[in-house]
Each structure stands twice: as structure tokens, then as C-alpha cells.
Amino acid sequence: MSVLSKEEAKKILDKVLSFSKAEECQVSLGGNISGNVRYARNTITTSGFNENINLNVSAKFGQRIGSASTNELDDASIEKCVRRAEELARLAPENPEAMPFLEQQTYLESQTYFESTARITPEYRASVAHEGISQAEQLGMTAAGFFEDGVTFSALANSKGLFAYNQSTGLEFTLTVRTNDGTGSGYAVKDYNDVTKFRPKEDSEIAVRKAELSRNPRAIEPGKYTVILEPAALVSDEGLLNNLVFSLGARAADEGRSFFSKKGGGNKIGEKIIDERLNIYSDPTHPEIPAQTWQGDGLARERIWWFKNGVLQNLVYDRYWASQKGVKPIAFPSGVIIDGTSATVEDLIKDTKKGILVTRLWYIRSVDPQTLLYTGLTRDGTFYIENGKIQHAIKNMRFNESPIIMLNNLDALGKPERLNGNLVPPMRIRDFTFTSLSDAV
Amino acid sequence: MNRRDFIQLAALGAGAMLLPLPTFAKEISESELLTPILSTADKKRLADVALNTARSNGASYCDVRIGRYLRQFVFTRENKVQGVQNTESFGVGIRVIANGTWGFASTNRVTADGIKKAAETAVAIAKANSKFQKEPVRLAPTKALGEVSWKTPIEKNAFEVPIKEKTDFLLSVNDAAMKNGANFVSSSLFLVNEQKYFASTDGSYIDQDIYRIWPTFNVTVIDKTTGKFQSRSELAAPMGMGYEYLSARPEGKYQLPEGVIGYGKYYDMIEDATLAAQHVKQKLKAKSVEPGKYDLVLDPAHLWLTIHESVGHPLELDRVLGYEANYAGTSFATLDKWQSRSFNYGSPIVNLFADKTQPTSLGAVGYDDEGVTTKQWDLIKDGILVNYQAIRDQVHILGEKESHGCCYADSWSSVQFQRMPNVSLAPGKTKLSVADMIAGVDKGIYIVGDSSYSIDQQRYNFQFTGQLFYEIKNGKIVGMLKDVAYQSNTQEFWNSCVAICDESDYRLGGSFFDGKGQPGQVSAVSHGSSTTRFNNVNVINTARNV
Numbered sequence: 001m002s003v004l005s006k007e008e009a010k011k012i013l014d015k016v017l018s019f020s021k022a023e024e025c026q027v028s029l030g031g032n033i034s035g036n037v038r039y040a041r042n043t044i045t046t047s048g049f050n051e052n053i054n055l056n057v058s059a060k061f062g063q064r065i066g067s068a069s070t071n072e073l074d075d076a077s078i079e080k081c082v083r084r085a086e087e088l089a090r091l092a093p094e095n096p097e098a099m100p101f102l103e104q105q106t107y108l109e110s111q112t113y114f115e116s117t118a119r120i121t122p123e124y125r126a127s128v129a130h131e132g133i134s135q136a137e138q139l140g141m142t143a144a145g146f147f148e149d150g151v152t153f154s155a156l157a158n159s160k161g162l163f164a165y166n167q168s169t170g171l172e173f174t175l176t177v178r179t180n181d182g183t184g185s186g187y188a189v190k191d192y193n194d195v196t197k198f199r200p201k202e203d204s205e206i207a208v209r210k211a212e213l214s215r216n217p218r219a220i221e222p223g224k225y226t227v228i229l230e231p232a233a234l235v236s237d238e239g240l241l242n243n244l245v246f247s248l249g250a251r252a253a254d255e256g257r258s259f260f261s262k263k264g265g266g267n268k269i270g271e272k273i274i275d276e277r278l279n280i281y282s283d284p285t286h287p288e289i290p291a292q293t294w295q296g297d298g299l300a301r302e303r304i305w306w307f308k309n310g311v312l313q314n315l316v317y318d319r320y321w322a323s324q325k326g327v328k329p330i331a332f333p334s335g336v337i338i339d340g341t342s343a344t345v346e347d348l349i350k351d352t353k354k355g356i357l358v359t360r361l362w363y364i365r366s367v368d369p370q371t372l373l374y375t376g377l378t379r380d381g382t383f384y385i386e387n388g389k390i391q392h393a394i395k396n397m398r399f400n401e402s403p404i405i406m407l408n409n410l411d412a413l414g415k416p417e418r419l420n421g422n423l424v425p426p427m428r429i430r431d432f433t434f435t436s437l438s439d440a441v
Numbered sequence: 442m443n444r445r446d447f448i449q450l451a452a453l454g455a456g457a458m459l460l461p462l463p464t465f466a467k468e469i470s471e472s473e474l475l476t477p478i479l480s481t482a483d484k485k486r487l488a489d490v491a492l493n494t495a496r497s498n499g500a501s502y503c504d505v506r507i508g509r510y511l512r513q514f515v516f517t518r519e520n521k522v523q524g525v526q527n528t529e530s531f532g533v534g535i536r537v538i539a540n541g542t543w544g545f546a547s548t549n550r551v552t553a554d555g556i557k558k559a560a561e562t563a564v565a566i567a568k569a570n571s572k573f574q575k576e577p578v579r580l581a582p583t584k585a586l587g588e589v590s591w592k593t594p595i596e597k598n599a600f601e602v603p604i605k606e607k608t609d610f611l612l613s614v615n616d617a618a619m620k621n622g623a624n625f626v627s628s629s630l631f632l633v634n635e636q637k638y639f640a641s642t643d644g645s646y647i648d649q650d651i652y653r654i655w656p657t658f659n660v661t662v663i664d665k666t667t668g669k670f671q672s673r674s675e676l677a678a679p680m681g682m683g684y685e686y687l688s689a690r691p692e693g694k695y696q697l698p699e700g701v702i703g704y705g706k707y708y709d710m711i712e713d714a715t716l717a718a719q720h721v722k723q724k725l726k727a728k729s730v731e732p733g734k735y736d737l738v739l740d741p742a743h744l745w746l747t748i749h750e751s752v753g754h755p756l757e758l759d760r761v762l763g764y765e766a767n768y769a770g771t772s773f774a775t776l777d778k779w780q781s782r783s784f785n786y787g788s789p790i791v792n793l794f795a796d797k798t799q800p801t802s803l804g805a806v807g808y809d810d811e812g813v814t815t816k817q818w819d820l821i822k823d824g825i826l827v828n829y830q831a832i833r834d835q836v837h838i839l840g841e842k843e844s845h846g847c848c849y850a851d852s853w854s855s856v857q858f859q860r861m862p863n864v865s866l867a868p869g870k871t872k873l874s875v876a877d878m879i880a881g882v883d884k885g886i887y888i889v890g891d892s893s894y895s896i897d898q899q900r901y902n903f904q905f906t907g908q909l910f911y912e913i914k915n916g917k918i919v920g921m922l923k924d925v926a927y928q929s930n931t932q933e934f935w936n937s938c939v940a941i942c943d944e945s946d947y948r949l950g951g952s953f954f955d956g957k958g959q960p961g962q963v964s965a966v967s968h969g970s971s972t973t974r975f976n977n978v979n980v981i982n983t984a985r986n987v
Binding site: 036041042043044045047050052054056065069071084087091092094095097098128144145146148156160174175176215219255259260264362363364365367368371372375376377379396398401402404435436439440441 | 669960
């Protein structure tokens with residue numbers, strides 16, 4: 001058994017704590033069961049199944065912390081693990097930034113577990129692969145995709161009375177379909193906690209349709225263009241806004257080495273940073289993107305504003321930095337929500353006189369942390385829009401752009417969509433900077 | 442987790458406490474890192490259980506990997522030790538061919554019973570998947586090696602060095618940077634030991650003990666009057682070496698123009714951190730680059746990453762064939778270009794070779810993860826594309842009878858697949874120093890160290906930055922530049938290569954956490970070169986006002 005119930009987990013954690021001789025002891029117990037299928041060249045290439053459980057004990061004496069872990073949960077193994085953590089703590093160098101473990105916290109309720117997802121079978125995974133492969137084959141195209149699902153639990157307890165537990169399910173689907181003449185490529189990406197929301201046929205069709213549309217792309221001159229960025233370009237594993245979220249650390253800002261540093265000291269909380277139509281926040285209980293309501297050290301994840309009407313409201317404060325600054329610690333968010341409108345991508349296209357539709361961005365890397373300048377390329381579906389219509393596919397281009405500049409050049413927002421645990425709308429942006437052409441399809 | 446994730450976590454001040462453990466890994470003590478779990482004889486006995494079970498269940502081939510993967514990561518910033526993490530991952534991966542189809546299963550129950558069950562599962566999976574099989578596996582033959590072993594030739598096992606010595610050392614590195622004007626400095630040490638036992642039904646029993654080390658730092662200086670900040674990271678490479686790499690022996694040093702010091706087989710980390718703080722102060726005052734065409738003189742500590750992205754990745758045969766299309770991408774270097782035997786990947790002086798044997802490199806092993814003896818082979822010969830990187834079930838596509846020996850799995854629980862070997866640029870054949878190369882440039886930029894890197898999914902269009910940029914005018918360095926990035930196209934770039942320094946300047950760079958595959962796997966790989974000149978490359982200015 002790699003996924004334990006709240007009661008089962010608590011029983012083990014209580015036992016672990018009963019062995020502790022340290023000044024403070026904190027224990028985490030987590031496990032997962034996951035399966036995946038990978039396909040390429042219109043055939044299943046690999047399929048995998050994993051089960052794992054891990055108990056991690058942290059012992060603390062003064063400012064010294066030692067950690068040890070085990071995947072065997074009999075009494076003797078548990079006690080050995082506790083003793084080892086204590087031995088390591090006594091030998092560990094002092095960490096002046098080590099914080100006392102947290103007392104019991106109040107956590108929000110979030111429904112992250114769905115039985116439907118926990119019941120996914122290898123046959124279902126194979127059928128997801130088969131759906132994309134057969135659609136692609138029928139149209140003379142080639143599918144490559146990956147589908148992964150799992151059930152996870154995590155529990156945390158400490159000698160100061162804290163206990164937290166979460167059980168969640170999740171799935172991720174990505175599909176790339178390429179035309180056999182090598183001139184077109186399309187992409188689809190979906191993620192859910194609840195598999196009943198996933199539609200393998202329709203979601204595979206997105207990639208197939210984009211591949212068909214993207215055949216025989218034409219080159220246009222790089223430069224500044226109005227772009228419509230789909231959510232995958234904003235917050236997928238390669239998303240331009242992920243990097244903005246990753247830059248929200250208060251410490252780097254206060255230390256003077258972040259975009260969010262204020263000249264002369266301090267940070268930019270309270271300053272208008274981006275377009276006033278932008279409201280960006282996090283909510284681990286949101287039914288579209290439910291997430292665990294606490295992070296690894298037990299700190300509660302709450303509903304939190306990052307930008308309200310374009311004004312920076314908060315930064316991420318770890319417990320040490322919060323204690324130094326005399327503020328409340330703020331957990332790193334599980335995902336972000338950006339308010340939008342009811343406009344679909346098609347609606348945004350209709351309102352566009354001249355512009356570019358971007359399906360996805362790729363290989364995004366930081367160029368200048370001071371200005372949050374990033375470079376990367378478009379991929380798997382880039383189209384030229386004129387007079388409210390997609391005219392033709394265009395060749396991919398490299399961009400050099402800062403999400404800060406981009407979010408100040410906001411033109412319109414569409415309807416938010418779940419992507420990679422976030423809920424964000426497609427965005428139309430003016431003057432997005434493309435710096436060179438790529439021959440890549 | 443790739444290097445970028447580490448940097449992002451570090452930027453959030455996460456330190457070691459929030460680092461996720463590798464899959465199936467557990468945290469252990471220093472003394473346990475040094476205590477062997479199984480003898481070679483025990484491993485052979487257990488491996489035979491897998492081979493016999495697979496055979497009797499109908500597999501035509503089986504390989505088994507009993508792996509113990511040890512890591513020690515040490516993190517510091519300024520005068521503080523942020524964390525030390527020792528992890529061990531121990532288990533068995535069994536791969537079989539049944540009905541012409543691969544099957545794989547793994548377990549952390551390293552007992553005869555656990556291994557027997559995993560072998561049975563692997564065969565069952567192969568048989569189940571064979572229903573969908575369109576191209577039965579064709580495995581190139583490999584020699585039965587009997588019982589052999591290989592160990593990274595280290596002088597001093599870094600895991601045996603007391604942790605206190607390591608943290609004291611990193612704190613002295615930080616101290617050197619702070620004394621020279623740094624406002625912030627973080628430094629880390631990543632150590633890896635892979636104890637891998639491989640056996641196959643081909644009759645090979647291979648015991649390997651592999652070591653890697655990566656010392657890394659980042660130094661930041663803030664100009665309080667302007668609010669601007671600049672940083673520099675280390676100019677040394679991760680290596681397939683022991684703790685002797687940090688011994689700062691003078692033969693590891695390369696005196697470069699403008700007082701820059703490059704490092705080869707030995708690294709003086711304290712000296713590098715001292716220079717880094719000085720460099721960062723200069724960077725704050727450096728001139729912003731005028732965009733345009735420049736001749737680039739690229740130091741090996743920079744060029745390795747350009748080789749990695751624009752030569753290493755596009756010549757992975759699985760990418761070329763489309764197996765990585767959904768994630769890492771495909772390749773512009775298609776089979777027809779190779780078949781033509783006339784595709785000018787680079788200028789005639791460009792010779793790039795793959796090598797899994799190069800001493801001190803990250804990729805050096807005696808045998809790969811499917812029991813093939815490692816070797817060196819040409820990828821680009823006199824500028825022409827002549828080969829790819831391929832493993833046992835791929836080489837028939839290239840008309841070859843023997844695997845290249847570049848198969849790797851990052852854990853016993855991962856399926857082994859084709860991974861990039863060390864790919865390096867052969868040094869120039871005629872004597873040429875860095876100073877002489879610079880003397881021949883009218884309008885150029887000398888770039889040292891790697892930084893931002895980005896390339897498209899077929900490996901045509903790329904953009905790179907670096908750590909240090911020096912402007913060259915009429916054969917002389919006239920000062921430091923900032924805001925420099927160059928953009929080019931792989932074929933155009935390598936065809937603009939006009940000069941390569943000789944062997945005396947040849948050094949390795951490398952990546953400790955190169956990512957590929959779904960689910961993702963990491964691997965470590967080195968890339969060697971001497972300083973090299975590329976003419977007329979497009980340089981952009983990356984400064985922005987926000």
C-alpha cells in the first residue's frame with residue numbers, strides 16, 4: 001500500500017514521534033501510485049507503473065537539523081530512522097536560519113481527490129494513446145504523446161502538535177501531431193484532478209487540427225507584432241508567466257537583486273507594475289484547480305493576491321525572511337489565477353486587425369534577471385491573422401521579451417482555462433518582440 | 442530536476458530543505474554512504490535469478506541492472522551552511538525482449554524473490570505490448586564480456602572527505618568573494634556515485650563504480666546608486682573525478698587574456714570566486730554592446746554549451762526518428778542529409794567526435810547501460826555530417842553492426858535509452874594560442890563562461906549569452922561589454938568557424954543534469970574544445986527599460 005488514509009498516516013506519524021528524543025521532531029510521510037503511457041511514430045513506445053512510499057524524519061537540536069528517510073515502516077526501521085536523524089542533527093553544522101517547527105495551523109479545505117482518476121487502468125491509458133494515433137494516421141500524420149496519472153498522499157506531523165494530511169489525484173496529457181511532409185506540427189496539453197473532465201477525442205483533435213492548419217508556413221519579418229498567446233504559451237511547462245511567478249521571492253527583492261527590488265532598498269509592494277486590468281491571485285480551494293492547502297514545511301497555502309488592478313500586493317516570504325522583516329510568512333503558490341472575460345480565442349482573433357496567434361512557447365530562458373527579460377521560440381502552431389481571420393501558418397520565431405513589458409502592453413483578455421495547475425486566459429498583447437526567424441517545424 | 446529548477450528554487454531561498462528527493466531515494470548518513478550493501482558475488486547470484494526467470498518465461502533477451510545511486514549535495518550562502526543532503530537509491534531494473542517487444546519492470550526489493558517477480562512482470566509487459574508492435578526490436582550483437590569491472594580513476598573519493606571539510610571549504614570560497622566586494626554569494630557541491638552492476642543473457646557481468654563532482658557558485662554585486670545588479674558564476678566544469686579536482690594544482694590553470702583564468706583538470710575555486718567578485722564590479726561599469734555583426738572568439742567554458750545544444754542534441758538518433766517529438770523535439774539533421782555524405786554541417790576545419798572514454802569527462806564509463814564496451818567515433822568529419830549517436834536497437838538503421846555504446850538510465854527504476862555521449866570539437870592541428878587568435882580579429886567579442894541558452898525544437902535557431910564579454914578592436918581587447926547575446930543558425934554558425942586553437946588550450950565543459958524523455962531522466966555529459974573563432978555572427982543588445 002503506497003497511498004494511506006488520514007487515519008493510517010496519523011497512526012504511523014504518532015508512532016514515529018513517540019520514538020523521538022530530539023528537542024523538536026518533524027515527520028513527513030508521502031506516497032504515490034502512478035502510471036503512464038508514452039507514444040511516438042504512431043505506436044506505443046513505453047508504459048510505466050510506479051509505487052513509492054517514503055518516511056522522512058527531521059530532528060532538531062538548537063539550530064542543528066538532521067534528516068533521514070526510509071521506505072520501510074515496521075517499528076524497528078522507523079526507530080532506526082529516527083535515531084539516524086538525531087545522530088545527523090548532532091553532527092550537522094548550525095544553520096542560523098533554521099526556524100522552530102510550526103505549531104498546529106488552520107488549513108483550508110480543498111477537494112483534490114477524485115475516485116474517477118484513482119480508478120484509471122492501463123487499458124484506459126492505452127486507449128488515450130490509441131485515440132491520438134488513430135486520428136493522426138487517418139490524416140497522414142504522426143502522433144507522439146504522453147499521458148500520466150496518479151494518486152498521491154502526503155502527511156506531516158511534529159512534536160509541537162502539528163498534523164496535516166492531503167490526498168490528491170491528477171493527470172497530465174500532452175500530444176504533438178506532425179504532418180508526414182514535415183511542414184506542420186500541432187500541440188495539445190491538458191491537466192486535471194478529475195479524469196471525467198478529460199476528453200481524449202476532443203483534446204487529441206486540437207493537436208491534429210493545429211497540425212493540419214500549420215502546414216506550409218510562410219516566413220514573415222521578425223519585429224514587433226500584436227500577438228494572441230494561448231494559455232499554453234503562458235503557463236505550461238514552458239510558459240512565459242511561470243517565470244514571473246518564480247520571481248516573486250521577497251528575499252531576493254529585499255536584497256536588491258530581483259526585478260521586484262526597489263531602487264534605494266526594499267521591494268515594490270504597493271507599486272503599479274502591470275496593466276490595471278490584470279488581477280492575479282492564488283486559491284488552493286478553487287474547484288477548477290484544487291491543490292494541497294499547505295506546503296512542505298506545514299505553512300498554510302491561503303487565498304492570496306499577487307496583483308490587484310496591476311498593483312503588486314504580496315511577495316513570497318519564507319518563514320525565516322518573514323521573521324526578519326516582521327511580516328506574516330506567505331507560501332509559494334500551487335498555481336495562479338488570472339481573471340479574464342468570456343471571450344474565446346476565436347473571439348480575440350475576430351477583433352484582431354493584424355497579428356500572430358501563438359499556440360505554445362519553447363525553451364524559455366532568462367536573459368536578464370533585472371528586467372525579467374526572457375528568450376524562447378514559438379512552436380507547434382503559429383499563425384498570421386489579418387482582418388479578424390487566420391490567413392496562413394507562419395514560420396516559428398524567436399522572441400526576447402519581459403513578462404513585465406508584455407503585461408503592460410495588454411490589449412485584451414479571454415476566458416480563463418486550466419493549464420498546468422493554473423487558471424489563465426488567452427491574452428492579446430501589443431508590440432511583442434520577435435528577434436529572428438527559425439526554420440524549425 | 443534540471444539546473445534551471447535548482448536556480449529557480451535557489452532564487453526563492455528554498456535551499457536544501459525543499460529540494461525534492463530523487464525518485465525512490467532516501468536520506469541516509471555519511472557513514473552509510475561508505476558502507477557497501479552487496480558483494481559482487483551476491484549481485485551476480487541475484488542477477489542470474491532475473492536472467493533465468495526471464496528466459497524460462499519466454500524472453501529471448503534479458504538485461505538486469507542492480508544499481509545503488511548515491512548523492513551528496515552541500516549548499517551554502519555567505520557565511521552560512523544552508524543544508525547537506527545525503528541520498529541513496531537502491532534497486533533493480535529488468536529489461537527483456539519477448540515476442541520481439543521490450544518490457545521493463547523494476548523493484549526496490551533486492552532479493553531473489555523480489556527480482557524473480559520483477560522479471561516475470563517485465564516479460565508479461567513485453568508480451569502484452571507485443572500486440573501493438575509494428576517494428577519488432579532488432580538488437581545489434583555485442584560481445585560476451587564475462588565478469589569485468591570498471592571504476593572512474595579517482596585519486597580521492599569525495600564521499601570520504603568529512604562534511605565539515607567540505608562546508609569549511611565552501612565557506613572559504615564565499616569569504617573570498619565577500620572580501621573582494623561581493624554583496625551576495627552562494628556556493629554548492631554536488632557529488633554523485635553510481636554503483637552499477639549489469640548482467641545480460643549475452644554473457645556479460647559488469648561491475649562499475651562511477652564518480653562525478655560539480656562545484657558551483659554565484660557571486661552578485663549591487664550598485665546601490667543605480668539599483669542595478671550583476672552576477673557571475675564559476676568558470677569551471679563539472680567533472681568525472683574525485684575530490685582531487687578541487688586541489689587547485691597549477692597544471693589545471695589556463696592564463697587567458699585580461700587576467701581571466703580558465704580551469705582544466707584541477708580547479709582553484711577560491712581563486713575563481715575572488716576573480717568573480719572583481720569581474721562583477723567591472724560588469725556593472727561595462728559598456729552596453731552595440732548590436733551588429735561581430736567575429737566571436739569563444740572560450741571552452743562557453744563553447745561547450747553551444748556544442749551541446751547545436752551538435753549533441755540534433756545528432757541523437759531517437760530525436761531524428763521522432764521518438765522525442767512530443768517533448769525535446771526532433772532534428773534538422775535528417776537521415777537524407779547524412780545519407781548524402783555531403784551535408785556541410787560546418788566548415789572543413791570542423792571535426793566533432795563522440796566519446797564515452799575521455800578521461801575526467803562526465804560521460805566516461807567502461808561499458809554503457811546495455812553492456813556495450815564504450816568507444817570514440819566521428820559525428821562531423823572535415824565539416825561533413827558522417828554519423829549519429831545510436832544504441833543496440835537503433836544501429837541497424839545506420840547500416841552498422843555494432844552499438845555506439847551510449848545507452849544510459851538515470852536510475853535502476855528508469856528504462857535505459859539513448860543518451861548523449863561526450864561530444865567534443867577536435868582542437869586545431871596547427872599551433873595557435875588564444876592571444877594570437879584575438880590578435881587577428883578586427884571587430885569582435887571574446888566570450889568566457891556559459892549563461893542563458895535557448896534553441897528551437899529542431900535545433901536550427903539559437904541564442905546564447907555568457908559570463909564575461911570583452912570587446913576586440915583591431916586585434917586588441919579594449920574593454921568589457923555587457924548586454925551581449927548572439928543569435929545564429931546551427932549550420933550557418935558552424936560554417937562560419939574559421940580558426941580553432943591548438944590542443945594546449947583544450948578543456949572540458951559540461952552539464953550535470955541534462956534532461957530528456959518522458960518521464961524525464963537526467964544525465965551528465967562533457968564537451969571539450971579549444972578556444973574557437975566564428976566570423977560575422979549576429980549580436981543583439983539585451984538591455985531593456987522597465
